[in-house]
Amino acid sequence: FPVAGMKQNILITGFMGAGKSSVARALAELTGLFAVDTDDLIESLLHCSIKSYFVSHGENAFRRLEQRLANWLASSVDHTIVATGGGFFQVQGLMELGQVCFLNADFDTICRHLHVCAGDQQTVMRPLFQNLEAAKKRFDERLPLYRQNAHHIITVGTQDSMDLARQIQDIL
Ligand code: S3P
Numbered sequence: 001f002p003v004a005g006m007k008q009n010i011l012i013t014g015f016m017g018a019g020k021s022s023v024a025r026a027l028a029e030l031t032g033l034f035a036v037d038t039d040d041l042i043e044s045l046l047h048c049s050i051k052s053y054f055v056s057h058g059e060n061a062f063r064r065l066e067q068r069l070a071n072w073l074a075s076s077v078d079h080t081i082v083a084t085g086g087g088f089f090q091v092q093g094l095m096e097l098g099q100v101c102f103l104n105a106d107f108d109t110i111c112r113h114l115h116v117c118a119g120d121q122q123t124v125m126r127p128l129f130q131n132l133e134a135a136k137k138r139f140d141e142r143l144p145l146y147r148q149n150a151h152h153i154i155t156v157g158t159q160d161s162m163d164l165a166r167q168i169q170d171i172l
Helices: 020-031 038-043 050-057 059-076 107-113 132-148 161-171
Strands: 009-013 035-037 081-083 098-104 152-155
Touching: 009 020, 020 035, 020 081, 020 161, 035 038, 038 050, 038 059, 050 059, 098 132, 107 132, 152 161
Parallel strands: 009 081, 009 098, 035 081, 098 152
Antiparallel strands: none
């Protein structure tokens, strides 16, 4: 690292509520690179929120949009920080898009970040966090895959976003 010809993006992956968007913004502030967010980019294509898109078109259609976006990033984006949606790590070609940093937060930390409680905005807006048991099951299934599909694993404890961003800057 860095390998010649390799993309110089920094991708932040991890489960919903791990803090990906906040860390991406902190890292942008530190490095002067722009940060984009895959959920925001996908919403820019839709006439609705991701939540309503999930309801009307289903998860598979959303995953196809994520793949389309990954292809666009591969052809068009470099030297950019990319905060990803929680399932984006499953796209084809992820590891070639840049340095993939997995924010490894345990499930309790995630619930704390999302203020998991009935009717809270953070979970209301997340179609795949409507039910705690189902979310935990998805978390457990994904954990080994997040690890496999990453160049770097950042353990999320009690540090704030800026601390985590500094940690990422140090390892890159
Ligand atoms: C998803 C996570 C969401 C969003 C969509 C699907 C997932 O992003 O992309 O609801 O599959 O984990 P956040 O991780 O930003 O909440």
